[in-house]
Amino acid sequence: MIGGISALAVSPHLVSGQGLDIVDHEIDLSDPVQNALAYAKLVGTSDRSMVHIYYKGTIFGMTPEEGVKPMIGHTGVLKGVWKPWINNSFYYTLYDVGYFMDLKTGLPLEEFENPFTGEINRPVKIIGGPFDRVIKPEVRPFENRGDDLWLDEPAYLNFVNKLDPKIWKKASTAEKLSFLYVETYHGKLSDLANPDLTSVPMTITSTHNTSWYPFFLMGQRPGGHYWQAVGKKIQDLEGDVPVELINYIEKEKPGYFESEKPWKMRKGTFQAYKDEREPLT
């Protein structure tokens, strides 16, 4: 636990810009280099350093016949390991650890009743990454109202399902899957303009439109998920993150908060399901 807190102190400049004189500080977000720097400071850090993001949300299911129902919660901590890269770019590696949770108690779930099928489902664990990404100089469409600033970042994911629907009849919805992620990062323009700050306070709203995830065992039923989560860049581990989530992560992945490389091989929910479960009919 103490190691976890110290690991989060690697960004010593992570302080609010409130009260600072910003008159002399300007930022030109139409300049690709400054824009990439602003992105790194908002989402991660412009230093060689680590940033952790807490999130908590709800997974809804939608079918044409039964409408929308909340199905299960999800919560976790994303770890971004950032470094300045060549040609005014930034490079980061993302990891994710958390759990699917009971919507009423907020605690980890071993199993739950699917509100559409009435069946008992057993979620896998949330362990994702490493995912690598380069932030290149380009003009991203930041929006602002006064000092409030935000960036909508959509991601369009189309990929072959690791679970063949002919074999995984209940866990696989189709041969190809299409996801739309929209992450919205919020911060303060004055913080981004402050050259003394390498990482600024950020809150996130995350929404995903996805195909059915395998452990819900929805088969080829029409419909899909709407995932919603809110969260923030962690400034104070114990003040920002519920103790049950910290304890869970430190039990499941000891050293997660301290390590720059908590594991090597890429992990994800679909692969985990394929590795851990047997096809059901």
Next chain:
Amino acid sequence: MDRRALLSGKFTEGKLNLSNSRHSVYAYAKLLGSADDAMVHFSLEGTIFALLPNGAKPFIGFQTMLKGVWEKQGQDSFQYRLYETGFFHHLDSKDHIEIFENPITNQTNQLSVIKGGPYETLIKPSQLDWVVSGDDVWIQEPQSRMGYFGSLETSNNNKQTAFANTIFRGKLSQLNDESSIASSMMTYNYISPWYPFFEMDDVDGKMYWQAVGTKTQSWSDVPTSMQDYLTKNQRNYFESTHPWTERTSTLKHFRQSSKRDKKRP
């Protein structure tokens, strides 16, 4: 909170308890609108994505204003009346458009404007599902909808499902202070069937509306494109407590406008 504070609607610094239903509804009103009689505006920037069987695509942009006319009702309840106005724009520009070259159908669409309300809501003390992390606080409002999304004015039984989720984010310290209005950032998501003016009945898929904005109390903070739109189309919107009286919606407004257009010689 002591009784004097309750009567005055003021909370002592650091005393707000969101698990208390009366405190919770006070914080909710202050975050979404106002804990006292006031008009509150949100200014939002949005994108509609087309959710198609072969993947999602950005489709069209939109900009909206929300006006909430808030009134305190007795000690612990609040009422607000909501008016929505806005317009569609190309993805690479913020200017209002009426004609749209639909990239999915390759047809030309005559668009409607975005208009809704007045919608009245009464808020009473209740347990609300807040997310709190340090000084940051969020609340989400998921809402399932079932309705007719076609172009005809007469309703029929062809009802379809839609889903809206609105998330508000603020600061606990602001909800705790003595002001009646807290700053707030809003994220709005809406999954709907195709709206009829896009003429996509034969296209398999849905619309995903995504918008983000902030509580905006000053006309100068309203984007120029929205200022231009309001000045031209809804001159009294920002100042009036009743910018219009007859309840409408974007769908209803479109159907009535289409009907009027057909009657013209």
